[in-house]
Amino acid sequence: xxxxxxxxxxxxxxxxxxxxxxxxxxxxxxxxxxxxxxxxxxxxxxxxxxxxxxxxxxxxxxxxxxxxxxxxxxxxxxxxxxxxxxxxxxxxxxxxxxxxxxxxxxxxxxxxxxxxxxxxxxxxxxxxxxxxxxxxxxxxxxxxxxxxxxxxxxxxxxxxxxxxxxxxxxxxxxxxxxxxxxxxxxxxxxxxxxxxxxxxxxxxxxxxxxxxxxxxxxxxxxxxxxxxxxxxxxxxxxxxxxxxxxxxxxxxxxxxxxxxxxxxxxxxxxxxxxxxxxxxxxxxxxxxxxxxxxxxxxxxxxxxxxxxxxxxxxx
Numbered sequence: 001x002x003x004x005x006x007x008x009x010x011x012x013x014x015x016x017x018x019x020x021x022x023x024x025x026x027x028x029x030x031x032x033x034x035x036x037x038x039x040x041x042x043x044x045x046x047x048x049x050x051x052x053x054x055x056x057x058x059x060x061x062x063x064x065x066x067x068x069x070x071x072x073x074x075x076x077x078x079x080x081x082x083x084x085x086x087x088x089x090x091x092x093x094x095x096x097x098x099x100x101x102x103x104x105x106x107x108x109x110x111x112x113x114x115x116x117x118x119x120x121x122x123x124x125x126x127x128x129x130x131x132x133x134x135x136x137x138x139x140x141x142x143x144x145x146x147x148x149x150x151x152x153x154x155x156x157x158x159x160x161x162x163x164x165x166x167x168x169x170x171x172x173x174x175x176x177x178x179x180x181x182x183x184x185x186x187x188x189x190x191x192x193x194x195x196x197x198x199x200x201x202x203x204x205x206x207x208x209x210x211x212x213x214x215x216x217x218x219x220x221x222x223x224x225x226x227x228x229x230x231x232x233x234x235x236x237x238x239x240x241x242x243x244x245x246x247x248x249x250x251x252x253x254x255x256x257x258x259x260x261x262x263x264x265x266x267x268x269x270x271x272x273x274x275x276x277x278x279x280x281x282x283x284x285x286x287x288x289x290x291x292x293x294x295x296x297x298x299x300x301x302x303x304x305x306x307x308x309x310x311x312x313x314x315x
Contacts, residue, residue: 041084206278241276263313278298
């Protein structure tokens with residue numbers, strides 16, 4: 001795929017204004033729900049702001065060190081994701097899309113002093129019973145990525161990505177896979193008991209002030225995360241935590257036990273409506289072939305309510 005070189009990381013606040021405008025049918029036009037942007041986007045020469053990294057690790061409960069936490073590069077790359085979603089060729093409006101799944105593959109650690117080149121592309125548009133899914137694939141390399149026509153770079157070990165992320169986004173709507181409106185809902189399994197789950201590794205609290213801080217640090221000021229009115233406009237009872245804050249906070253429960261080369265997969269479940277408590281269950285793999293860790297975040301008052309399920313695998 002070819003990539004359009006951007007002069008720098010786009011401004012997220014400006015992007016959200018464009019996304020809000022694009023969600024108004026009369027003003028923003030219509031999306032065809034069948035196509036994807038023809039090109040990806042890329043930025044070179046990105047450096048980590050150490051003060052921002054320190055604030056990020058603080059609000060997520062992670063250690064501050066020379067190596068970047070697995071989830072931190074998401075904050076660097078997210079404006080490129082938004083740039084793709086604002087492209088006229090993107091199939092659905094950016095506002096209202098739900099982050100359903102996130103897979104991060106770290107082939108080698110990214111470090112504070114590295115000069116980073118970041119690329120993003122949209123692919124794999126497909127139907128889902130709840131709507132349309134699109135994958136946003138982000139790759140981060142150290143150094144420059146070339147001239148924007150760099151599929152050839154993938155064959156060179158020196159320029160292969162150090163960090164790759166696949167974010168699966170859902171745009172809710174009816175599709176050919178949606179059940180009939182009068183179809184009976186499947187019976188829900190009985191929730192597990194406290195005895196079956198065992199003691200949580202940690203019970204953490206999170207409130208609107210903490211998520212407002214995360215929004216400032218990450219730049220992700222989506223109204224559902226910073227405004228009660230904005231959250232209700234999209235069908236939530238109140239402000240909800242960012243899924244990637246939850247993903248980062250889960251990592252904090254197992255730091256020190258994460259493989260150097262790892263794949264971190266998170267399936268997002270019920271939104272974390274603030275204020276909230278999360279009971280986090282981190283279980284180390286026992287048998288050969290097991291993930292190094294399986295981590296689940298539940299509502300401690302309703303153990304059947306799962307906010308996120310994650311695995312960490314050694315590569």
